[in-house]
Amino acid sequence: MNYPILVHVTLRAGIADPEAATIERALPALGFSGVSHLRTGKTFRFELAASDEASALERATAMAERLLSNPVIESADVRLGTL
């Protein structure tokens, strides 16, 4: 069976996020005030063939940690389903 998987990769707390800093700095000049604590992230959505949910999650977690994220600076949240 195919299980829908959502992997959300975010920078760990304390790791600089220059893209977010640039956006946050640019917003007031574009007419948007009141934005704070902006952080960026990446998502990977896919379908994973597996015999059951537990094994789908286990393999997706291994993929997320080995291939889809850099565990030194990023953490990966893996879940069944879509956003």
Place this chain on the structure above:
Amino acid sequence: MNYPILVHVTLRAGIADPEAATIERALPALGFSGVSHLRTGKTFRFELAASDEASALERATAMAERLLSNPVIESADVRLGTL
């Protein structure tokens, strides 16, 4: 009050996603089979000062469409809360 906002930007259906195609092609060689329909996306999480939820969502949606995504090829899902 500050409202937590999550913006998820994804490529519209039919728009090529070369990063996803590359990952999907590389996975079998790395020992992960059974992955299909892989799509990438971006997230922006922030706090937005607003008087109520409705106005927070309205301003976040305007930001998402005008600044955080390219509406020609991307769609933006805006919601209150975190992932």
